[in-house]
Every structure is written in C-alpha cells, then in structure tokens.
Amino acid sequence: MTETAAYYSGNYRNVFKELGFSNEEIQDRIDDTWNKLFTDENKETQIYYPVGNDKAYMLDTGNLDVRTEGMSYGMMMAVQMDEKDVFNRLWNWTYQYMFMTEGENAGYFAWSCNPDGTKRSYGPAPDGEEYFALALFFASHRWGDGQGIFNYGKQARDLLRTCLHKGENEIGHPMWNLENKLIKFVPNVEFSDPSYHLPHFYELFSLWAYPEDQDFWKEAAAASRAYIKKSCHSKTGLAPEYAYYDGTPNNENGYGHFFSDSYRVACNIALDYEWFKDEQCPVDVAYRIQQFFADKDPEDYRRYTIDGEPFEEKALHPVGLIATNAFASLATDGPNAEKLVKLFWETPVRTGERRYYDNCLYFFSLLALSGNFKIWKANS
C-alpha cells in the first residue's frame, strides 16, 4: 500500500478531467444520468421505482424482477450521491421483502423478488450481501446511525457476521469458504464467480466488521487479489462467469466464458487499485482486457471464450461492457485507456428492456472515472 492510495490521501483520480473535459461537463453528465435512472422524467431509461412514501426498488428490466444485486447497487449509488431518501427507501424495501427469517438461508436476502415484493427464490447471491454491507457502512459514516433497520453500522456488522458464521449454530452455510477465504457463487456450493471478488471492500471490512472477524477480511482481500489474477486468462485478461477455486472456468452449465457477470472484474481491479494501491492488485489484467477490446467494434461485441475466441452470440449488455472497459482506465494509462474512456463518454445510457444491468455499470463507471466513487470513513 502506498500513501498515494485514495484511502490514505483522500485524493481521487478524475480521468475525465485528465482527458480535457471540464468540471461542469462532468458534473452535468453525472446529474443528467442520475435523473435518467432515478426519476420518472424519462421512462425509457428509468430503473428506480418509488413505492408509497417510504420504499422503492430497482427493477431488472430484462428479467422483470428485483435483485439483491440491483438493490445493493442502488444503495451504493445513493450514498455516493448523498441521496439519503433514495437509500432509505431501497433498504426499507430490501429488508421488508427480501430478508429471510427461516430455513437454510435465514439471515440472508432472497436474491430475486417480484416487484410486488413476493419472493421468486429463497436463495441468496453473495454479491448482494457484500454490496449491502459496504453501502450500509458508508451510510453510517456519512449520515450517522438511526434506529432499527436504519442503524446502518449495526446492520452492516451483523450481516457480515452472518456471512462468515452462518451454519455454526444452526443450519446453513457461510458465503465465504473459511479455509481458502474465497467468496462462493452461492452458500451451498464450492466454486466462485470471479466478478464477486471485491478485495477493496474486504480491506474496509477488516477495519469496520466485528473485531473477531477483522483478520478474516484482511486475509480475504489478499486471497481475492490472487484469485482474480488466477481466474483471468494470462493473455486476454478475460474472466469466466463462474470458476473453480483453482481459477479454471466452471462450464458445467455454460457459465465458463466471458459474458455479462465477467465484465465487472475490470471495475473491481480498478477501484481496488484506486482505493488501496496494493502491490498485489492485478493491474496487468486491466491492461490486458483493454488491449483485447481496444480495436473491437462495440456493435460486434460477443460472448468470448476466455482465450478470446468469439461465439456467434452477441453481448447481451454492450453498453455495460463499454462502461466497464472504460472503468479499467482508473488503473491504467496510455492510448487504449484514453480511447476506451472517450468511447464511453460518447455512449448514451441504454434504453429498452435490457437497460438495467448496462445502466448500473454505466453509472458506476461515471462515478469512478470522475473521482466520485469514494470511501466514506467515520466523520468524513
């Protein structure tokens, strides 16, 4: 770790500004995008839907469901934007409809619900829980703790405790493998999803979780950095959607290739580098991914094997892929980094039924590349 890391310096790179865009242009783009996603002024791009006076959900417009992924992403976006009402509405909906109180997954959140709040599944997806936890810590630090479910700090610590200790005194399984410290795809299986690995989150959990869990999170950060490197192809940098613990693709159900989930790996490397600059952060992977995509036509983005062979099938979320390839530039420099950020800047948010996932990645990339995806510490 170096003193130049944002965690220590409090300074965040503004890649758009480095490329010559003005502060005003950048802020306008952020505000305009927020309005497109979070207000109903533009129904073509909206993914946030208020319900009554105190709840709201993020709609996966392609699958017509509400996912812990989207709810936790929405909460992270809201805390970064200082939108407390949006944050509280999303968390209130999440807690009311997604939290499970019985069965093997009690203490976790159902990963998919209908917009009316009924559950579609009684299983969790760990990428939701880890995003909920950090969004809650940031809310606690930015706005202070309230009562009940709005005691954000306690909610985050309790949730992380469940993630590691589930199954010790009751049925169920932890979300991390306690031996190798790797996050699982879902609690009852023993393989992973490379895009779930967030070493920069675990660094912060190692400071803010209950004391008895802090060492685990520190070790998990190191394990995840090594795992990202192992699971990404040595030449293309591409990660499969699902992978075994040794990093090789898990293609048992067709998820062993570079497709939608995989895009987020580039973002996770880049934000980890920005926040912590750990020497084990696999920045070389971010360079390889950018090299792979630099000369490809976005109209022709496909599903790829991780060694770079294209399938016939087109990418389902090309705007999301443009956004994540640009996000990688937070950790890289040079012509590819510049070209991919400019491509992203020129790309509008997505409209139509598949817009949810693309536009989530789009907004995260805007925040990150403008220096607005920040660590909120206590009293900051």
Ligand SMILES: O[C@@H]1[C@@H](O)[C@H](O[C@@H]2CO[C@@H](O[C@@H]3CO[C@@H](O[C@@H]4CO[C@@H](O)[C@H](O)[C@H]4O)[C@H](O)[C@H]3O)[C@H](O)[C@H]2O)OC[C@H]1O
């Ligand atoms: O019984 C269990 C099932 O409950 C278990 O369900 C899995 C739970 O995690 C799901 O993963 C989420 C959905 O996909 C990813 O993002 C999507 C990327 O593609 C986009 O098109 C889409 O809009 C995005 O949501 C999320 O990051 C994950 O949280 C997984 O799909 C379920 O199968 O599976 C095992 C059973 O035993």
